[in-house]
Amino acid sequence: MRTVFKTSYDADINLFRHRAQAGWYALLALLAVLLPWLVNVFWLGEATNMLIWAIAGMGLMVLVGQTGQASLGHAAFLAVGCYANVLYQQKLGLPFILSFPLGGLTAALAGVLVAIPTARLHGLYLAIATLAISILVDDLIVLSAPLTNGVQGLYAPPISIFGLTIDRYGNPYLFYWVVLVVAVLVVLLYRNILRTPLGRAFAAVRDSEVSAKAMGVNVAKAKAVSFGISAGITGLAGALMGHFAGIFNNETFNLLISIQLLLMIVIGGLGSIHGAFFGAIVVAILPQAIALARDAVTGALGVSSIAIPGLETAIFGAILIVFILFEPAGIYGRWVKIRTYFELFPFYRRDMFRRQRSYLRTERMR
Amino acid sequence: MDVLQLVVSGLANGCVYGLIALGFVLIYKATEAVNFAQGDFMMLGAFVCLGLTNAQFLGLPFWLAAPLAILIMGAFGYGLEVVVIRRMFGQPQVAVVILTIALGFVLRFVAGLIWGNQPVSLESPIAGRDVRFGGVVLGLDEVMVISVTVLLTVLLYFYFNRTRLGVAMQAASQNQLAAYYMGIPVKRLNSLVWALSGMVAAVAGILFASKGSIEPSIGLLGIKAFAAAVIGGFGSLPGALLGGIIIGLIEPFSARYIAAGYSQVMAYLLLFLILVFRPHGILAQIHSKKV
Amino acid sequence: MTALLELEEVTLRFGGVTAVDKVSFSVEEGEVFALVGPNGAGKSTLFNLVSRFYDPAEGDIRFRGESILKRAPHEIARLGIARTFQNIELFEQATVLQNLLVGRQRHRRGNLVSEMLFTPFVRAEERRHREAVEKVIDFLDLQAHREQYIAGLPYGVRKVVELGRALAIEPTLLLLDEPASGLSVEETQDVAFWIEDIKTQMGITVLMVEHDMHLVASVCDRVLALADGKMLALGTPREVQGHPRVIEAYIGAHGRSKVMA
Numbered sequence: 018m019r020t021v022f023k024t025s026y027d028a029d030i031n032l033f034r035h036r037a038q039a040g041w042y043a044l045l046a047l048l049a050v051l052l053p054w055l056v057n058v059f060w061l062g063e064a065t066n067m068l069i070w071a072i073a074g075m076g077l078m079v080l081v082g083q084t085g086q087a088s089l090g091h092a093a094f095l096a097v098g099c100y101a102n103v104l105y106q107q108k109l110g111l112p113f114i115l116s117f118p119l120g121g122l123t124a125a126l127a128g129v130l131v132a133i134p135t136a137r138l139h140g141l142y143l144a145i146a147t148l149a150i151s152i153l154v155d156d157l158i159v160l161s162a163p164l165t166n167g168v169q170g171l172y173a174p175p176i177s178i179f180g181l182t183i184d185r186y187g188n189p190y191l192f193y194w195v196v197l198v199v200a201v202l203v204v205l206l207y208r209n210i211l212r213t214p215l216g217r218a219f220a221a222v223r224d225s226e227v228s229a230k231a232m233g234v235n236v237a238k239a240k241a242v243s244f245g246i247s248a249g250i251t252g253l254a255g256a257l258m259g260h261f262a263g264i265f266n267n268e269t270f271n272l273l274i275s276i277q278l279l280l281m282i283v284i285g286g287l288g289s290i291h292g293a294f295f296g297a298i299v300v301a302i303l304p305q306a307i308a309l310a311r312d313a314v315t316g317a318l319g320v321s322s323i324a325i326p327g328l329e330t331a332i333f334g335a336i337l338i339v340f341i342l343f344e345p346a347g348i349y350g351r352w353v354k355i356r357t358y359f360e361l362f363p364f365y366r367r368d369m370f371r372r373q374r375s376y377l378r379t380e381r382m383r
Numbered sequence: 384m385d386v387l388q389l390v391v392s393g394l395a396n397g398c399v400y401g402l403i404a405l406g407f408v409l410i411y412k413a414t415e416a417v418n419f420a421q422g423d424f425m426m427l428g429a430f431v432c433l434g435l436t437n438a439q440f441l442g443l444p445f446w447l448a449a450p451l452a453i454l455i456m457g458a459f460g461y462g463l464e465v466v467v468i469r470r471m472f473g474q475p476q477v478a479v480v481i482l483t484i485a486l487g488f489v490l491r492f493v494a495g496l497i498w499g500n501q502p503v504s505l506e507s508p509i510a511g512r513d514v515r516f517g518g519v520v521l522g523l524d525e526v527m528v529i530s531v532t533v534l535l536t537v538l539l540y541f542y543f544n545r546t547r548l549g550v551a552m553q554a555a556s557q558n559q560l561a562a563y564y565m566g567i568p569v570k571r572l573n574s575l576v577w578a579l580s581g582m583v584a585a586v587a588g589i590l591f592a593s594k595g596s597i598e599p600s601i602g603l604l605g606i607k608a609f610a611a612a613v614i615g616g617f618g619s620l621p622g623a624l625l626g627g628i629i630i631g632l633i634e635p636f637s638a639r640y641i642a643a644g645y646s647q648v649m650a651y652l653l654l655f656l657i658l659v660f661r662p663h664g665i666l667a668q669i670h671s672k673k674v
Numbered sequence: 675m676t677a678l679l680e681l682e683e684v685t686l687r688f689g690g691v692t693a694v695d696k697v698s699f700s701v702e703e704g705e706v707f708a709l710v711g712p713n714g715a716g717k718s719t720l721f722n723l724v725s726r727f728y729d730p731a732e733g734d735i736r737f738r739g740e741s742i743l744k745r746a747p748h749e750i751a752r753l754g755i756a757r758t759f760q761n762i763e764l765f766e767q768a769t770v771l772q773n774l775l776v777g778r779q780r781h782r783r784g785n786l787v788s789e790m791l792f793t794p795f796v797r798a799e800e801r802r803h804r805e806a807v808e809k810v811i812d813f814l815d816l817q818a819h820r821e822q823y824i825a826g827l828p829y830g831v832r833k834v835v836e837l838g839r840a841l842a843i844e845p846t847l848l849l850l851d852e853p854a855s856g857l858s859v860e861e862t863q864d865v866a867f868w869i870e871d872i873k874t875q876m877g878i879t880v881l882m883v884e885h886d887m888h889l890v891a892s893v894c895d896r897v898l899a900l901a902d903g904k905m906l907a908l909g910t911p912r913e914v915q916g917h918p919r920v921i922e923a924y925i926g927a928h929g930r931s932k933v934m935a
Contacts, residue, residue, distance in 0.1 A: 026804040029771075030797060087477045134659040141417060141476050145613050146658045148606070149651040156648045206790055213789040213796055214775075214782040214803075217768075221776045224765035231725055231759075232843065233751030233779040242786065272606070276484055283481055288767070326500050327492040327599070334488030341482045342470050 019360075032208055049197055053190035061189050067301035068196045069257045072203050074282045074293030076250030079207065081279070082288035083216060084243040085223025087140060090131075090147030091251050091278050093154035096270035098124040098252025099259035100158070100165060103173050113176045117256055124252020125245040132244035136237040151275040158267035170266025173259040185261055196257055203250055207290055210246070219243050273330070280337050286347025295348040299336065304329055387519065389635045395525035395594065397631020398532035399425075402587035403608030404615065404623035405536065406580040412543065412618050413552035413576040416468065416479040420487040421584060422605015427490055428456045428585030429592040429601070430498050433505045445508050453585040460581025464574040487602055494599040505592035528590045535586065536624045543620065552576060610654040616664025625665065629653070677739075678703045678847055678879050679724070679755075684733035686719060686903075693719045695903040696733070701847070706873050706880040708890045710914070711900035712924060717883040718760055719903075721849050724881075725757055726750055737847070752780050756845035758836040760852050760883075764824045770835050771820050774810055777842030778803040810838045814868065830861050837868065841876075848872065850882035854889050862889055869893045887915065899923070 021028070021035050033039040053061055077091050102120030105111045111119065135146045158165045165171065175184035176195065183191045210216045218239045221229035226236050259265050277300065285296025307329055344351050358365040406421040418424070434440045436448035443451070467486075471479050504510070512523040543549040555562040555569045563569045591597065591604075607630060615626025630650045638646035657664065677700040686694040694716045701707045709717040722728050724735060726747040735742050737753055745753070756777070765773050781803065784796045811817055814834050824832060833853070840848055853869070854862040866889055872878050873893075884890050890897060891911040899906040899914050901923035907914045914920055 026801050027797075029804070030800050087480075138658060138662055141480065141617075142613075142658060142662055144477060144480060145609065146655060149610065149655045149658070152606075152651045153648060153655065156644065156651075160644050160648070209790050209792040212800070213784065213792065214779055215786065215789045217772055217776045218779060220768050220772065221765055221779075224767055225763045227727070228759065228763035228765070229776075230727075230747040231751060231757050231763075232776050232839070233748050234776070235746070235748045246790075280481060280485060325496075327488070327495055330488045331492030334485035334492075337485040338467070338482060338489070341474075341478060341485075342467065345474065345478065 030212060046201075050194075053193060058189055061193055062185070063301055063305065065185070065189070065193045065196050065261060067297045068193075068200045069254050069261060070278075070281065070300050071294045071297035072196075072200050072257065073251050073254035073278055074285065074297050075203050075207055075290060076247050076252075076254060077278050078247075078282050078287070078290070078293045079210065079219075079250065080243055080247035081282060082292065083210070083223065084219040084240065084247075086240060086243065087144040087279070088147040088247075088275075089144045089272075089279060090149070090151035090154075090275050091248075092270040092272065092275035093131075093147075093151045094124045094128060094248040094251040095255030095258060095274065095278075096154055096158065096267070097127045097248070098255030099173075099265060099270070100171070101252070102256035103171050103259055104164065106174060107171075112178075114178055117253070120256040121249045121253040124255065125249030127252075128244040128246075128248025129241050131248070132241040133237075136240050148272065148275070151272045155267045155271050158270075166266075168266055168268075170264055170269070171259075172264050173262070176260055185263065192260070196261075199253060199257065203253070204290055206250075215242070277330075277333070280333065282347075284337055284340050284347055286349030286352075289349050291349040291352070292347050295352070299348070300333075303333060303336075307332060389639065390632065391521055391525055391529075393632040393635045394628060395522075395528045395631070396634065397611075397628035398528045398624070399587055399591045399594075399627070400604070400608045400611045400630055401624040401627025402532050402535065402583060402590070403605055404612035404627050405539065405620060406583045406587070407609060407612045408618060408620055408623040409539065409580045409583065410576055411612075412620070413556050414573050415476065415556050416471070417476060417483070418577075418580065419480050419483040419605065419609070420490060420602075421483075421580070422608060423487040423490040423494075423602035424456065424460070424581055424584035425588040425591065425605065425608075426597070426599060426602035427459070427494060428452055428581070428588030429505065429597045430494050430588075430599075431455050431585070432589045433503065433592060433597070434498065437503075437506050445506070449589050452589065453582050456581040456585035456588075457578040458581075460584075461574050461578035463581075464577035468577065469570065469573070487605070491599040491602050494602075498599070500599060502596035502598045504596045505589070507589070507593040510593045522594075524590075524593045528594065531586065531590060532624065535583065536620055539583075540620050548572075548575075607650065610650060613664055614654055614657050619664065622664055676703050677701065678737065679881065680734075680736040680739075681720070681724075682734045682736070684720075684723060684730045684735060686716075686723060686728055686730050693903050694723065694730070697900070697903070697905055698733075699898050699905070699908060701879060701881050703879055704873070704877065705895040706869060706882070706893050708894040708897045708911075709881070709883045709900060710885070710887070710890060710897055711906070714902070715900040716903040717900060718851055720900075721757060721851055721883065724750070724755065724849060751843055751845075754780075754843075754846035755849065756840035756843040756847070757849035758840050758851055758853065760855070762829075762832050762836055764832055764835060764839070766825045767823065769821050769823055770816060770827070770838075771807065771811075773824060773835055773839050774807040774842045775803055777839045778806065780843050781806075806844065807842050810841045813841070813871070814838045830857055833857060833861075834864075837865075841872070841878075845878060847879045847881065850880060850884075852883055852885065854884060854886045862886060865889065866893050887911075891915070 019035065019037065023029065033042065052064055056064070073091070073095060076094070077088060080086050080088055098120045101123040102116050105116035105119055106113065131147070131150055135143055138146055159167050175182050175187065176192070177183070183195060185192045218229070218234045221232060221234050222236055222239045229236055229239070255270070258269070262269060281296035281300050282293055284299055285294065286292030340347060403421050403425050406424060407418060410416055410418045432448055432452035435443045435451055436445050467482070468479070471482060509523050509527050513520050514523050514526055543553060551562070551567045552572050554565070555567055555572050559569050591601070608627065611626035611630045612623050613626065614629055615622030615624070633649050633653060634646040637649040641649070680700040682698050683696045684694055684698070685692065685696055697716070697720065709720060711717055719728065723730055726742065726745060730743070737755065742750065742753065765776060784799055788796050811820060814837065816834060816838060819827065819831055819835070824835065827835070833856070837850070837853065854865050857865065869880060870893055873880060894911055896909065897911050897914040898908045899917065899920045906919045906923055907917040
């Protein structure tokens with residue numbers, strides 16, 4: 018086990034706890050940058066998809082994991098970001114370099130607009146309100162067909178940055194790098210939020226609203242800011258999703274996507290950046306794993322490959338049930354336990370991470 | 384005449400929403416858990432009945448199959464509580480929500496595997512018949528749905544307010560630990576509530592299937608029913624029915640008088656507005672926390 | 675000495691019950707003032723009124739001569755009024771250090787953008803906050819628990835962390851809701867010393883609710899006894915303890931003579 022001697026307050030403020038940790042992340046970053054030379058185009062596409070989901074996951078994580086506000090409607094912000102980005106390019110002729118951040122900003126604004134009327138809602142009730150938002154946005158896209166082209170959907174043009182054309186199929190590695198840069202920037206932003214009064218205000222709202230108020234935190238404002246940041250990041254992911262998919266409509270961002278996003282960060286582990294990435298890996302890899310397994314089975318049986326509708330979501334659901342029952346802290350929680358086991362070997366105790374179980378306290382009293 | 388038919392079909396739809404919502408509210412009232420898979424319970428109940436009675440499966444007579452399906456769903460609810468939900472003890476409400484959403488995915492998949500993903504019809508004696516009230520012709524299925532729903536709501540209302548077991552269930556939800564100390568078998572009560580909720584879902588499913596064809600994805604109706612429960616006031620049984628009827632009526636009328644695309648929009652807009660302006664529903668049950 | 679906090683004819687009703695009935699008193703700058711009385715007397719309700727969690731039906735509450743009734747709950751801490759809670763309301767999923775740092779919200783000077791970019795100014799601010807919090811940690815001997823999560827801490831330590839979090843606000847007025855309830859004799863002794871130091875060294879005015887009359891008698895300058903939301907007696911601890919109406923309220927209503935012994 019490594020002992021860190023802290024000699025200044027900066028040791029607790031800096032991004033990395035010690036040199037070795039910084040080294041590991043540098044190695045990871047290097048691997049990520051070099052990925053186009055390490056895997057083929059198909060898997061590079063999957064990696065890109067994973068990163069986009071991770072960005073969306075981080076967006077939702079700010080709200081759910083950091084501020085404790087459950088949202089079942091984040092696909093709405095994916096949609097706002099995606100449509101805004103493409104419409105700014107098509108209708109206003111803005112370049113990607115402007116339309117992309119503006120798309121995120123538009124989604125952030127939408128987030129704040131949702132947060133203001135729902136500031137009084139807690140837990141379950143907020144989840145329902147956001148669920149309604151997700152369904153409403155889905156319908157609104159169809160109803161405002163002149164702008165959004167309704168169910169026919171819109172076509173996302175290739176990204177153009179300073180004359181350089183970036184297309185998912187034309188030059189996938191460039192597209193991958195764009196996504197990687199966005200992902201890294203979002204991680205930095207997220208880390209900065211965590212180590213400032215802003216992040217602590219979020220945590221205060223998450224753990225006890227009453228006492229947050231008594232500490233001088235403007236709870237309604239903190240929720241609105243959290244919603245804004247969360248929706249903004251999610252909107253960026255939505256814009257990238259649009260460019261990744263090429264063509265999209267209201268169905269691309271329906272309620273099931275909202276639900277999947279929430280389930281994803283729960284599987285990954287609530288309250289950590291790692292959780293968003295682990296969850297995204299599961300979401301991105303699962304369809305491939307199922308396809309491989311199915312091919313293996315059908316190959317062994319000698320029958321032609323058949324598609325089973327709902328299999329993917331069902332397996333996803335089953336994984337989630339297993340996690341909620343046996344490892345509520347998600348993949349990241351399990352990872353921390355395994356790491357601690359090796360760090361402390363042979364002194365790890367089984368009850369080290371045991372949580373206190375409490376009897377239900379009524380949530381009717383708020 | 385036209386309007387009357389809209390009202391009756393809206394009422395019938397609303398009653399199905401109300402019945403599913405009743406299932407939500409039952410569990411919420413007694414355990415404060417929220418079963419997001421309630422719609423899928425309903426779907427499963429419909430398919431179990433279909434599997435028992437339709438000629439291509441077991442072919443039992445309907446009047447035997449229906450109570451059997453209700454019992455099976457009761458057992459299913461009981462078993463689910465014992466095996467899965469009980470482990471969630473002490474975890475936040477939203478964790479149960481997420482768990483049951485995932486459960487819904489699994490249930491829809493399993494139903495699709497067993498009964499297929501194509502729309503099928505239940506061979507029900509109340510399907511496709513008419514009844515006359517004076518000069519008005521109404522579908523027997525719709526009349527049945529409305530009357531059974533009202534009857535069930537009244538029964539459950541009295542159950543919770545007048546019987547020992549019902550009052551004990553409510554007490555347990557307010558404070559499990561205190562209820563446990565008072566000698567109330569909290570765990571068994573929770574299982575019983577899930578069983579009850581499964582049975583109500585089966586009734587809803589059978590009635591719904593009598594009105595038209597079913598497929599696994601009808602489980603998603605649960606979301607609409609959930610909106611109904613919230614509009615009516617979560618935790619209130621008459622509220623659930625009221626909410627269901629409101630949504631059931633809004634849908635056909637907004638589709639008719641605004642535009643086809645608006646039927647869903649208006650329902651969820653109402654839900655959102657209710658949450659903003661009267662967060663705890665029309666028949667509210669929530670108080671402020673004391674510090 | 676001037677009045678720091680003044681309550682004037684404050685009344686609060688819950689439905690038909692009058693929880694606080696025309697209560698008036700003022701807390702002078704630099705004193706330790708205690709509210710005592712049987713359970714349900716309205717002591718914590720008064721705290722919640724000052725915290726602006728409840729709106730009084732009648733009357734006025736003034737801090738430094740200005741009415742606070744127009745203020746939102748979160749503005750109270752910014753005015754310099756800190757409080758603790760009877761049933762500990764800490765941020766469970768955060769460390770002791772983070773809990774104390776939340777107390778620094780009042781002194782936050784960075785804006786949204788600078789914090790998201792973590793500019794050098796924000797870093798300097800963080801160091802400043804940390805320094806202030808470390809002073810509190812030293813004062814309350816919390817060094818050993820700095821990095822621990824609240825969820826795993828014993829009751830006694832949580833109680834101290836709550837006090838620390840309120841002190842991190844650097845308040846002018848500190849409201850302590852039963853600071854010694856559930857603590858051992860030794861821990862209560864610590865609390866008595868701390869309150870003494872908070873008053874004399876930090877110059878913070880203290881308003882507290884407490885059942886332990888030994889603690890009240892040893893640290894408080896003045897005491898207000900309440901019962902059923904009404905004022906019974908106001909004066910030094912000795913005067914109030916011997917007041918016939920106070921004795922009657924305890925023995926007559928609840929038979930809790932031991933508390934007053």
